[in-house]
Amino acid sequence: MASKASKWHGRVEGAASRCAVPGCSEAGEFRAPLTPGGFDGPGTYRFLCLDHVRQHNSAYNFFAGMSTEEIEAAQSPIAGWDRRVRAFAHAPGADPGPAWSEFKDPLDAISARFRPGQSRQRVQRFDAREREAMGVLGLADDADRQALRKRYSELVRRYHPDRNGGDRTHEKVLVRVIDAYQLLKGSRAFA
Structure with a gap:
Protein backbone atom coordinates (compact mmCIF):
# COMPACT_ATOMS: atom_id res chain seq x y z
CA MET A 1 0.00 0.00 0.00
CA ALA A 2 1.39 3.38 -0.97
CA SER A 3 2.19 5.72 1.89
CA LYS A 4 1.24 8.89 0.06
CA ALA A 5 -1.33 9.67 -2.64
CA SER A 6 -0.25 8.93 -6.17
CA LYS A 7 0.34 11.91 -8.45
CA TRP A 8 -1.52 10.20 -11.29
CA HIS A 9 -5.08 9.15 -10.55
CA GLY A 10 -5.74 5.69 -11.94
CA ARG A 11 -2.17 4.43 -11.83
CA VAL A 12 -1.97 0.78 -10.81
CA GLU A 13 0.87 0.55 -8.30
CA GLY A 14 3.28 -2.31 -8.89
CA ALA A 15 2.12 -3.16 -12.42
CA ALA A 16 4.70 -5.61 -13.79
CA SER A 17 3.77 -5.51 -17.45
CA ARG A 18 4.83 -3.32 -20.36
CA CYS A 19 2.50 -1.05 -22.35
CA ALA A 20 0.19 -3.13 -24.56
CA VAL A 21 0.77 -0.91 -27.61
CA PRO A 22 3.17 -2.67 -30.00
CA GLY A 23 6.63 -1.05 -30.07
CA CYS A 24 6.21 0.85 -26.78
CA SER A 25 8.77 0.01 -24.10
CA GLU A 26 7.21 2.08 -21.27
CA ALA A 27 5.68 0.45 -18.19
CA GLY A 28 1.96 -0.29 -18.52
CA GLU A 29 0.70 1.32 -15.31
CA PHE A 30 -2.79 2.43 -16.36
CA ARG A 31 -5.81 0.22 -17.07
CA ALA A 32 -7.74 0.86 -20.28
CA PRO A 33 -10.96 -1.09 -20.91
CA LEU A 34 -11.21 -3.41 -23.89
CA THR A 35 -14.78 -4.46 -23.16
CA PRO A 36 -17.15 -2.60 -20.85
CA GLY A 37 -18.21 -4.13 -17.57
CA GLY A 38 -21.74 -5.26 -17.07
CA PHE A 39 -23.86 -7.87 -15.38
CA ASP A 40 -21.28 -10.62 -15.79
CA GLY A 41 -18.35 -8.74 -14.28
CA PRO A 42 -15.98 -5.85 -14.59
CA GLY A 43 -14.99 -6.39 -18.24
CA THR A 44 -11.51 -6.84 -19.67
CA TYR A 45 -8.62 -4.42 -19.52
CA ARG A 46 -5.22 -3.86 -21.03
CA PHE A 47 -2.38 -1.93 -19.44
CA LEU A 48 -0.99 1.17 -21.14
CA CYS A 49 1.66 3.78 -20.44
CA LEU A 50 0.64 7.34 -19.53
CA ASP A 51 0.89 8.70 -23.10
CA HIS A 52 -1.10 5.85 -24.62
CA VAL A 53 -3.79 5.88 -21.92
CA ARG A 54 -4.22 9.61 -22.56
CA GLN A 55 -4.60 8.88 -26.27
CA HIS A 56 -7.11 6.08 -25.46
CA ASN A 57 -9.14 8.35 -23.14
CA SER A 58 -9.28 11.22 -25.63
CA ALA A 59 -10.81 8.90 -28.25
CA TYR A 60 -13.32 7.30 -25.85
CA ASN A 61 -16.99 8.27 -26.25
CA PHE A 62 -19.53 6.67 -23.90
CA PHE A 63 -22.42 7.89 -26.07
CA ALA A 64 -21.10 6.54 -29.38
CA GLY A 65 -23.86 4.75 -31.28
CA MET A 66 -26.70 6.15 -29.11
CA SER A 67 -29.63 8.15 -30.45
CA THR A 68 -30.45 11.59 -29.05
CA GLU A 69 -33.27 10.13 -26.95
CA GLU A 70 -30.99 7.44 -25.50
CA ILE A 71 -28.35 10.05 -24.61
CA GLU A 72 -30.93 12.26 -22.86
CA ALA A 73 -32.28 9.25 -20.97
CA ALA A 74 -28.76 8.24 -19.86
CA GLN A 75 -28.06 11.77 -18.61
CA SER A 76 -31.30 12.08 -16.66
CA PRO A 77 -30.79 12.39 -12.89
CA ILE A 78 -33.62 9.91 -12.31
CA ALA A 79 -32.59 7.43 -15.00
CA GLY A 80 -33.97 4.01 -14.19
CA TRP A 81 -36.73 5.07 -11.80
CA ASP A 82 -39.34 5.73 -14.49
CA ARG A 83 -39.38 2.23 -15.95
CA ARG A 84 -42.12 -0.26 -15.19
CA VAL A 85 -41.31 -2.84 -12.52
CA ARG A 86 -43.31 -5.43 -10.66
CA ALA A 87 -45.82 -4.26 -8.08
CA PHE A 88 -45.07 -4.30 -4.36
CA ALA A 89 -45.29 -7.73 -2.77
CA HIS A 90 -48.35 -8.22 -0.60
CA ALA A 91 -49.74 -10.77 1.81
CA PRO A 92 -52.30 -13.31 0.52
CA GLY A 93 -55.83 -11.95 0.89
CA ALA A 94 -54.64 -8.34 1.29
CA ASP A 95 -54.99 -5.60 -1.27
CA PRO A 96 -51.95 -5.30 -3.52
CA GLY A 97 -49.77 -2.25 -2.95
CA PRO A 98 -49.29 0.47 -5.55
CA ALA A 99 -47.14 -0.17 -8.62
CA TRP A 100 -43.72 1.49 -8.75
CA SER A 101 -44.61 2.95 -12.15
CA GLU A 102 -47.29 5.14 -10.55
CA PHE A 103 -44.60 7.28 -8.91
CA LYS A 104 -41.84 9.54 -10.19
CA ASP A 105 -40.01 9.67 -6.86
CA PRO A 106 -38.94 6.32 -5.33
CA LEU A 107 -39.34 7.67 -1.79
CA ASP A 108 -43.00 8.49 -2.48
CA ALA A 109 -43.49 4.92 -3.67
CA ILE A 110 -41.95 3.48 -0.52
CA SER A 111 -43.93 5.74 1.81
CA ALA A 112 -47.18 4.96 -0.05
CA ARG A 113 -46.74 1.32 0.94
CA PHE A 114 -47.26 2.25 4.60
CA ARG A 115 -50.09 4.76 4.25
CA PRO A 116 -53.48 3.26 5.16
CA GLY A 117 -55.87 2.96 2.22
CA GLN A 118 -53.24 4.09 -0.25
CA SER A 119 -53.30 0.89 -2.26
CA ARG A 120 -56.69 1.70 -3.79
CA GLN A 121 -56.03 5.37 -4.48
CA ARG A 122 -53.84 6.73 -7.18
CA VAL A 123 -51.63 9.60 -6.07
CA GLN A 124 -52.84 12.91 -7.56
CA ARG A 125 -50.13 14.46 -9.66
CA PHE A 126 -51.71 17.93 -9.96
CA ASP A 127 -53.71 20.21 -7.68
Missing part, protein backbone atom coordinates in the same frame (compact mmCIF):
# COMPACT_ATOMS: atom_id res chain seq x y z
CA ALA A 128 -56.84 22.03 -8.91
CA ARG A 129 -54.98 25.08 -10.30
CA GLU A 130 -52.48 22.87 -12.11
CA ARG A 131 -55.27 20.73 -13.63
CA GLU A 132 -56.92 23.93 -14.90
CA ALA A 133 -53.58 25.04 -16.40
CA MET A 134 -53.22 21.63 -18.06
CA GLY A 135 -56.65 22.19 -19.61
CA VAL A 136 -55.62 25.62 -20.92
CA LEU A 137 -52.64 24.02 -22.64
CA GLY A 138 -54.71 21.03 -23.79
CA LEU A 139 -52.46 18.44 -22.14
CA ALA A 140 -53.38 15.08 -20.63
CA ASP A 141 -52.47 14.16 -17.02
CA ASP A 142 -49.69 11.86 -18.17
CA ALA A 143 -47.78 14.61 -20.06
CA ASP A 144 -44.09 14.98 -19.29
CA ARG A 145 -41.86 18.07 -19.23
CA GLN A 146 -40.94 17.66 -22.90
CA ALA A 147 -44.62 17.55 -23.94
CA LEU A 148 -45.28 20.63 -21.80
CA ARG A 149 -42.52 22.61 -23.52
CA LYS A 150 -43.57 21.47 -26.98
CA ARG A 151 -47.23 22.36 -26.45
CA TYR A 152 -46.34 25.77 -24.94
CA SER A 153 -44.13 26.54 -27.93
CA GLU A 154 -46.90 25.58 -30.37
CA LEU A 155 -49.50 27.76 -28.63
CA VAL A 156 -47.22 30.80 -28.33
CA ARG A 157 -46.45 30.58 -32.03
CA ARG A 158 -50.16 30.27 -32.82
CA TYR A 159 -51.39 33.18 -30.68
CA HIS A 160 -48.48 35.67 -30.63
CA PRO A 161 -49.28 38.88 -32.59
CA ASP A 162 -45.85 38.84 -34.29
CA ARG A 163 -46.75 35.51 -35.89
CA ASN A 164 -50.28 36.60 -36.86
CA GLY A 165 -49.46 39.77 -38.81
CA GLY A 166 -50.08 42.04 -35.79
CA ASP A 167 -53.55 40.57 -35.03
CA ARG A 168 -54.14 41.23 -31.30
CA THR A 169 -57.48 39.39 -30.98
CA HIS A 170 -55.81 36.42 -29.28
CA GLU A 171 -53.89 38.38 -26.62
CA LYS A 172 -56.07 37.17 -23.74
CA VAL A 173 -55.62 33.56 -24.79
CA LEU A 174 -51.86 34.11 -25.09
CA VAL A 175 -51.72 35.57 -21.57
CA ARG A 176 -53.62 32.52 -20.23
CA VAL A 177 -51.21 30.18 -22.04
CA ILE A 178 -48.15 31.97 -20.63
CA ASP A 179 -49.61 32.01 -17.10
CA ALA A 180 -50.47 28.30 -17.33
CA TYR A 181 -46.96 27.46 -18.49
CA GLN A 182 -45.35 29.55 -15.74
CA LEU A 183 -47.43 27.71 -13.12
CA LEU A 184 -46.76 24.25 -14.55
CA LYS A 185 -43.02 24.60 -15.18
CA GLY A 186 -42.55 25.17 -11.44
CA SER A 187 -44.91 22.35 -10.54
CA ARG A 188 -43.66 19.38 -8.53
CA ALA A 189 -45.05 17.07 -11.22
CA PHE A 190 -42.62 18.49 -13.79
CA ALA A 191 -39.59 18.90 -11.47
Whole structure:
Protein backbone atom coordinates (compact mmCIF):
# COMPACT_ATOMS: atom_id res chain seq x y z
CA MET A 1 0.00 0.00 0.00
CA ALA A 2 1.39 3.38 -0.97
CA SER A 3 2.19 5.72 1.89
CA LYS A 4 1.24 8.89 0.06
CA ALA A 5 -1.33 9.67 -2.64
CA SER A 6 -0.25 8.93 -6.17
CA LYS A 7 0.34 11.91 -8.45
CA TRP A 8 -1.52 10.20 -11.29
CA HIS A 9 -5.08 9.15 -10.55
CA GLY A 10 -5.74 5.69 -11.94
CA ARG A 11 -2.17 4.43 -11.83
CA VAL A 12 -1.97 0.78 -10.81
CA GLU A 13 0.87 0.55 -8.30
CA GLY A 14 3.28 -2.31 -8.89
CA ALA A 15 2.12 -3.16 -12.42
CA ALA A 16 4.70 -5.61 -13.79
CA SER A 17 3.77 -5.51 -17.45
CA ARG A 18 4.83 -3.32 -20.36
CA CYS A 19 2.50 -1.05 -22.35
CA ALA A 20 0.19 -3.13 -24.56
CA VAL A 21 0.77 -0.91 -27.61
CA PRO A 22 3.17 -2.67 -30.00
CA GLY A 23 6.63 -1.05 -30.07
CA CYS A 24 6.21 0.85 -26.78
CA SER A 25 8.77 0.01 -24.10
CA GLU A 26 7.21 2.08 -21.27
CA ALA A 27 5.68 0.45 -18.19
CA GLY A 28 1.96 -0.29 -18.52
CA GLU A 29 0.70 1.32 -15.31
CA PHE A 30 -2.79 2.43 -16.36
CA ARG A 31 -5.81 0.22 -17.07
CA ALA A 32 -7.74 0.86 -20.28
CA PRO A 33 -10.96 -1.09 -20.91
CA LEU A 34 -11.21 -3.41 -23.89
CA THR A 35 -14.78 -4.46 -23.16
CA PRO A 36 -17.15 -2.60 -20.85
CA GLY A 37 -18.21 -4.13 -17.57
CA GLY A 38 -21.74 -5.26 -17.07
CA PHE A 39 -23.86 -7.87 -15.38
CA ASP A 40 -21.28 -10.62 -15.79
CA GLY A 41 -18.35 -8.74 -14.28
CA PRO A 42 -15.98 -5.85 -14.59
CA GLY A 43 -14.99 -6.39 -18.24
CA THR A 44 -11.51 -6.84 -19.67
CA TYR A 45 -8.62 -4.42 -19.52
CA ARG A 46 -5.22 -3.86 -21.03
CA PHE A 47 -2.38 -1.93 -19.44
CA LEU A 48 -0.99 1.17 -21.14
CA CYS A 49 1.66 3.78 -20.44
CA LEU A 50 0.64 7.34 -19.53
CA ASP A 51 0.89 8.70 -23.10
CA HIS A 52 -1.10 5.85 -24.62
CA VAL A 53 -3.79 5.88 -21.92
CA ARG A 54 -4.22 9.61 -22.56
CA GLN A 55 -4.60 8.88 -26.27
CA HIS A 56 -7.11 6.08 -25.46
CA ASN A 57 -9.14 8.35 -23.14
CA SER A 58 -9.28 11.22 -25.63
CA ALA A 59 -10.81 8.90 -28.25
CA TYR A 60 -13.32 7.30 -25.85
CA ASN A 61 -16.99 8.27 -26.25
CA PHE A 62 -19.53 6.67 -23.90
CA PHE A 63 -22.42 7.89 -26.07
CA ALA A 64 -21.10 6.54 -29.38
CA GLY A 65 -23.86 4.75 -31.28
CA MET A 66 -26.70 6.15 -29.11
CA SER A 67 -29.63 8.15 -30.45
CA THR A 68 -30.45 11.59 -29.05
CA GLU A 69 -33.27 10.13 -26.95
CA GLU A 70 -30.99 7.44 -25.50
CA ILE A 71 -28.35 10.05 -24.61
CA GLU A 72 -30.93 12.26 -22.86
CA ALA A 73 -32.28 9.25 -20.97
CA ALA A 74 -28.76 8.24 -19.86
CA GLN A 75 -28.06 11.77 -18.61
CA SER A 76 -31.30 12.08 -16.66
CA PRO A 77 -30.79 12.39 -12.89
CA ILE A 78 -33.62 9.91 -12.31
CA ALA A 79 -32.59 7.43 -15.00
CA GLY A 80 -33.97 4.01 -14.19
CA TRP A 81 -36.73 5.07 -11.80
CA ASP A 82 -39.34 5.73 -14.49
CA ARG A 83 -39.38 2.23 -15.95
CA ARG A 84 -42.12 -0.26 -15.19
CA VAL A 85 -41.31 -2.84 -12.52
CA ARG A 86 -43.31 -5.43 -10.66
CA ALA A 87 -45.82 -4.26 -8.08
CA PHE A 88 -45.07 -4.30 -4.36
CA ALA A 89 -45.29 -7.73 -2.77
CA HIS A 90 -48.35 -8.22 -0.60
CA ALA A 91 -49.74 -10.77 1.81
CA PRO A 92 -52.30 -13.31 0.52
CA GLY A 93 -55.83 -11.95 0.89
CA ALA A 94 -54.64 -8.34 1.29
CA ASP A 95 -54.99 -5.60 -1.27
CA PRO A 96 -51.95 -5.30 -3.52
CA GLY A 97 -49.77 -2.25 -2.95
CA PRO A 98 -49.29 0.47 -5.55
CA ALA A 99 -47.14 -0.17 -8.62
CA TRP A 100 -43.72 1.49 -8.75
CA SER A 101 -44.61 2.95 -12.15
CA GLU A 102 -47.29 5.14 -10.55
CA PHE A 103 -44.60 7.28 -8.91
CA LYS A 104 -41.84 9.54 -10.19
CA ASP A 105 -40.01 9.67 -6.86
CA PRO A 106 -38.94 6.32 -5.33
CA LEU A 107 -39.34 7.67 -1.79
CA ASP A 108 -43.00 8.49 -2.48
CA ALA A 109 -43.49 4.92 -3.67
CA ILE A 110 -41.95 3.48 -0.52
CA SER A 111 -43.93 5.74 1.81
CA ALA A 112 -47.18 4.96 -0.05
CA ARG A 113 -46.74 1.32 0.94
CA PHE A 114 -47.26 2.25 4.60
CA ARG A 115 -50.09 4.76 4.25
CA PRO A 116 -53.48 3.26 5.16
CA GLY A 117 -55.87 2.96 2.22
CA GLN A 118 -53.24 4.09 -0.25
CA SER A 119 -53.30 0.89 -2.26
CA ARG A 120 -56.69 1.70 -3.79
CA GLN A 121 -56.03 5.37 -4.48
CA ARG A 122 -53.84 6.73 -7.18
CA VAL A 123 -51.63 9.60 -6.07
CA GLN A 124 -52.84 12.91 -7.56
CA ARG A 125 -50.13 14.46 -9.66
CA PHE A 126 -51.71 17.93 -9.96
CA ASP A 127 -53.71 20.21 -7.68
CA ALA A 128 -56.84 22.03 -8.91
CA ARG A 129 -54.98 25.08 -10.30
CA GLU A 130 -52.48 22.87 -12.11
CA ARG A 131 -55.27 20.73 -13.63
CA GLU A 132 -56.92 23.93 -14.90
CA ALA A 133 -53.58 25.04 -16.40
CA MET A 134 -53.22 21.63 -18.06
CA GLY A 135 -56.65 22.19 -19.61
CA VAL A 136 -55.62 25.62 -20.92
CA LEU A 137 -52.64 24.02 -22.64
CA GLY A 138 -54.71 21.03 -23.79
CA LEU A 139 -52.46 18.44 -22.14
CA ALA A 140 -53.38 15.08 -20.63
CA ASP A 141 -52.47 14.16 -17.02
CA ASP A 142 -49.69 11.86 -18.17
CA ALA A 143 -47.78 14.61 -20.06
CA ASP A 144 -44.09 14.98 -19.29
CA ARG A 145 -41.86 18.07 -19.23
CA GLN A 146 -40.94 17.66 -22.90
CA ALA A 147 -44.62 17.55 -23.94
CA LEU A 148 -45.28 20.63 -21.80
CA ARG A 149 -42.52 22.61 -23.52
CA LYS A 150 -43.57 21.47 -26.98
CA ARG A 151 -47.23 22.36 -26.45
CA TYR A 152 -46.34 25.77 -24.94
CA SER A 153 -44.13 26.54 -27.93
CA GLU A 154 -46.90 25.58 -30.37
CA LEU A 155 -49.50 27.76 -28.63
CA VAL A 156 -47.22 30.80 -28.33
CA ARG A 157 -46.45 30.58 -32.03
CA ARG A 158 -50.16 30.27 -32.82
CA TYR A 159 -51.39 33.18 -30.68
CA HIS A 160 -48.48 35.67 -30.63
CA PRO A 161 -49.28 38.88 -32.59
CA ASP A 162 -45.85 38.84 -34.29
CA ARG A 163 -46.75 35.51 -35.89
CA ASN A 164 -50.28 36.60 -36.86
CA GLY A 165 -49.46 39.77 -38.81
CA GLY A 166 -50.08 42.04 -35.79
CA ASP A 167 -53.55 40.57 -35.03
CA ARG A 168 -54.14 41.23 -31.30
CA THR A 169 -57.48 39.39 -30.98
CA HIS A 170 -55.81 36.42 -29.28
CA GLU A 171 -53.89 38.38 -26.62
CA LYS A 172 -56.07 37.17 -23.74
CA VAL A 173 -55.62 33.56 -24.79
CA LEU A 174 -51.86 34.11 -25.09
CA VAL A 175 -51.72 35.57 -21.57
CA ARG A 176 -53.62 32.52 -20.23
CA VAL A 177 -51.21 30.18 -22.04
CA ILE A 178 -48.15 31.97 -20.63
CA ASP A 179 -49.61 32.01 -17.10
CA ALA A 180 -50.47 28.30 -17.33
CA TYR A 181 -46.96 27.46 -18.49
CA GLN A 182 -45.35 29.55 -15.74
CA LEU A 183 -47.43 27.71 -13.12
CA LEU A 184 -46.76 24.25 -14.55
CA LYS A 185 -43.02 24.60 -15.18
CA GLY A 186 -42.55 25.17 -11.44
CA SER A 187 -44.91 22.35 -10.54
CA ARG A 188 -43.66 19.38 -8.53
CA ALA A 189 -45.05 17.07 -11.22
CA PHE A 190 -42.62 18.49 -13.79
CA ALA A 191 -39.59 18.90 -11.47
